[in-house]
Amino acid sequence: MIRLGLALLAGLVWWRRSAPRPEIEIADPLHIDGSTAAAVAAVDHSADFARDLERFPSDLPGIDDLVFVDAGATALVTATDRRIWTVDTRTHAAEPFVALPSMAYGLHEAPDDPDRVYLCVAGSYGGPDGTGMVASPGLYRLTRHDGLVEPLVLEVPADDGRPRGPVVYADDDPTAPEAGPGRTGPRRPLAVCDNLDVSDDGRRIYFSEPFDYIGASVDDAVDEAIALAPNGRLWRHDLDTGTTRLVAAGFHFVNAVLLDPHPERPREESVLVTQTSMFRLTRFHLRGPRAGAADVVLDGLPGMADGMDRDADGRIWVALFAERGRLITWVHAHAWVKPLVMRLPARLLLRQAGRTGVLVVSPDGSTPLWSAMYRGPELVSVASAVPGPEGVYLANESLTPGREARRGVIRLRWPTGLR
DSSP states (O other): OHHHHHHHHHHHHHHHHTOOOTTOOOOOOOOOOSHHHHHHHTTBOHHHHHHTEEEEOSSOOOEEEEEEEGGGTEEEEEETTSEEEEEETTTOOEEEEEEOSSOEEEEEEETTEEEEEEEEEOGGGOSTTSOOOOSOOEEEEEETTTTEEEEEESEEEOOTTSOSSOEEOOTTOTTSOEESTTOOSOEEEOOOOOOEEEOTTSOEEEEEESOOOTTOOHHHHHHHHHHTOSOEEEEEEETTTOOEEEEEEEESOEEEEEEOOOTTSSSOOEEEEEEGGGTEEEEEEOSSTTTTOEEEEEESOSEEEEEEEEOTTSOEEEEEEEEOOHHHHHHHHOGGGHHHHTTSOHHHHHTTOOOEEEEEEOTTSOSEEEEEEEOSSSOSEEEEEEEOSSSEEEEEEOOSTTOOOOSSEEEEOOOGGGO
């Protein structure tokens, strides 16, 4: 009886100490329709993908995102060693450019100034070894000619009184939380800045915050993905006014951001995001007849959608960071087991990752056009797939213990059917 009592006591202590953050609420069961996965499988080119991968060896470590500058002659990349590197797209020589106090994730060129690049520093994920936050998360600006990195947004409006359900704020909605010059409302530090896009005129920057509590780690990100907690937000920073405005809140792990084209319109009217843990592409309407609405554009993806980029024909390249396996699909459908799963070590759960891949969809995001999944020595997880003149550059990143990303540049030759 004593041994049994001690075992029960030890189990109770473990249960309490291993509990996820209270902010991470477990959602209702999610039953995933298989129709999208079937449509993706119908355009599968996995064998071609493996054959057409090219690796250009260098000292470049794993990366999360990249952007082309200098008319495509140079790529800037955010690397897992907390540095921004430059890559010569002709020779693929890679060199460190700027050292950062914490890792940067998404980055985007400034359309109105070739000397500037915007980037998300996501210190809430901790350093490369996951040891903790070492810099203020936020939206930053890099000036290329002198390597100066300066913060643009470190604080956002405190919107803790928001409704628990999902909400999209139309551009003309006066109730949207907003911070900036002349505004005196409460603010809080930005918890995570993950990915971003910039308006065509270069004056507005949209950036994602997948969850909103301070000091979060990779372990918490894993719990978020399992629980399907509705803590994701999308923000917009206006460079002309200095204001930061909430665009959407109450969504699940908002990650990649991609503005929709707006021909013959004065400014962007909608934005497409990935809800990574929901295996979903979602559109937020900001202006026009559907302003304030959210549409699920593509649901039940076969993997966790990470970065998004457009090619010259408007098609969207979606990085599938990790395949949606049978286990996670079952766990989402049986939410009662999640309190136990979320107490398991994140390192153990990350080891379950299977294949990674790429999905190409129509310009409106609704129709799969080309897909591929991969497991092999060249790629651990595709965080971004960025089309370039000679091929598609793949950001190769690892969160999987014991499986590091190989150094060098990875490029996919242009698929025959998409040239």
